[in-house]
Amino acid sequence: MENENQEIEDYSFLLEDSVEKHFADINILLLSGKHIDHKFYSLYSILESYEANWQNYYKKLYKLNLIPDVFDGNRCYYLDFWDTGKGKLTDPGRNRELTEMQTIIGLMLWDMYYQKYFDEEKIIHWNDIKNQILESDHREAYKRILFDTVRDSYDEKEWSAVESKFNKTINSFDKLGWVDKQSTQNEELLFEIRPAIHRLSKLYKEELQNFDQFSKQFKNGVL
């Protein structure tokens, strides 16, 4: 394990056997937005062993911040922008905003994560999501934004349209490492919510810390 305080200037760690073997996987996954936790044990442990080297690498060559973070007691690594800008990923094709759908479903899953807080693995079936939409406190809003009409029940076709929206978003979350998708494209949705889903609250840290102010400004149309 490297001393974290030590200033690292070179890239010699890339010559280590284990790094050479997994470099491409780690680099491609991190740049595509992946949150790497111990579920990807071999990759995670290489990041951990050369943490300071990797951080230097991304700082110098990509102007990105490799963050070792802890979400709900689970360590994980991901790349983030520095406050000063998007570094070498400034080009519009190299970064993207979470879509509205992703933001809403992300917040929904974050809420569901806490509904299963004491379960070791937060396994979600499509039925759990249906229940959220039909029974939870937010049911009115869910129905309005997912079906465009608020009713007690919806037909199969309507559900299938909603499921395909979820499917698309869950696939993108799977790539981010926020969930671990178990079902294949033609099966009913089944996945595990990973602790990295908390990244969402980190993205909205400013708004959450000063929520009252944010909400006031928002309502007054200042934003």
Add this chain to the structure above:
Amino acid sequence: MMEYSELYLKYDLLLPSKFDGGYLIIAIYEKIKAGEIEEYFTVKEINEILKDISIQFEQDSVRQWGNIKDNLFHYFFRNHPDEPWKYYLTDYAKNVVDLMVNKLENPYKNHPLKKSFEDSFIINFDEITSIDVLERKFGRIFIQGSKKIIVDHLESLEDELRDSYKELNDILQKDEQDATILVKEFTLVFRKFGVKAEDITNAILSKDKFLDNLQSVIDVFYQKMDKSSFLDKTEIVKNINDWERGREVYADLKDFFNSVDNKVNIIRRQINHASEKLSELQEQFSTRSHFRLQIKKFFKLALENTKYTESGVIFENGFPLKPLVFENTSILYPRHYDFNIHTSNIIINIKADENYAFNERLKIVKEIDNQERINNWVAKAKDMLQTRKELIIDELMATIANEEEDISIAYQVASQIVSYASEDKEVVIDIKQELISLDEQNISLWKTRIKK
């Protein structure tokens, strides 16, 4: 093995639905237990119960005994042998109800797992006087019941814990602001975990102790076998047999306990996980619940400003969106496609390499020539043996090597002559261990004479 298809076929007879006798059986069993009706009951009592059921469960009409009677007589009801106008519940009927009661009531709930272990798996060193006693006590067939108790107990433990997690998760969902009240509620549920975890640890200890003791018993059989070399044969065979039977008993129980260990580990892991989460929660309860509350409000605000669209949703009023690192690494390449274009085959005539052919031919000629010369020499050598009655191999080889200028011919002639000599009984080979080197040749051999 029974065909399962029969279960599908007779399902309604084995487990009649609520109003086709299911509720009736439960009610009769309940009333017998409470002493409200006799073990042997009458049609009048049955009709009253059916009427009660229809009232209690708000049925439009009362189910008629006559309509359900035939089906129930397959497995659930019998006539009293002496008073055929009276009925009684079969043992199967009682067992079905007991099974349901047990599943819900969980008889193991207040019964420590450790006790289940100790009641079923205890071994006193002196009591196992022979292998028969051991098998009767712990043999595969005889220990079935005890195993089942442990398995049922573990299953009920899982059920109970699952309920507790649900309770914990539900408490967490409450919009209760007062952290102390929440913590108190958590602690109440959680106390169960602590007790169960301790019980499991004790049970494992007593299990390990049992296996140790069992091993000692098996060791005794081993020692007996080991010392039996002075005994007669039947005694030895018996002792070996005893030990092997003992080993089988041990292996069977060891397997069983391994599967118990696996289950217990899963239960323990869940308990540990829940306990970690709870202590985390308690440490930072106020900050976390404040944070959670903020997120809930935030989520609500986001939902309020979201609108349906065909392809997904959109935020209104400029609700902020957040950027993520996203550099997709992929290489675009055209898929390989076979256009099925035929190219004609061009046959290229390769010119014969005459030099090569000449050299190869030369090699073959030389080989044949060699063969001929060897044959000639072998014939000559045989003649010499006939006339002189003696051949000295090194001299023969020296002559050949000299004339042919090729030691390999000399060598092959010598080996053929030696093998000829060893086949013919009239010819004797006399080898002296005296090493002779041929002049100007890199070869040495023992002094060898062949005599006739």
